[in-house]
Amino acid sequence: MQKIIFTEEYCRPANLHPFTLTRHIQDIRIGILTIREKWERLLKLPSFDKWEGYYLDDEHSIKIDKNIGKDICLMVHANVLPTKNIVNKIKEGCKDLVQLCQLSGAGMGCGSCRPEVKTILEKETSVHAEKIIRA
Helix, strand or coil, rough: EEEEEECCCCCCEEEEEEEHHHHCCCHCEECCCHHHHHHHHHHHCEEEEECCCCCCCCCEEEECCCCHHEEEEEEEECCCCCHHHHHHHHHHCCCCCCHHHHCCCCCCCCCCCCCHHHHHHHHHCCCCCCCCCCC
């Protein structure tokens, strides 16, 4: 089974206090939907949280270890928002990961969201995206 696993690793949830004192970043509302709901609707997959070992972990948290099985897990940084712009560029025919990042602006900052952009590209095109060559 494919599933989305959100991680807050490198996301610095403390920078979003007081919002993240009682919820994960992915459970913050951006408009009507939470970040989690936006990803679930875009990819049509269920989501879970990565077990981070702190008080916000609950029954929906998954430990990433050898017992996880053969499930396909799509790790998503909790602070990355999926956008229709990315999906539209893919539907317009963009099949190259580097070109998609340049056209949509996704992954052009620190680059930490490029794996998520690659996941969206692969999901929408059913083609394995090219590996990013870092300069």
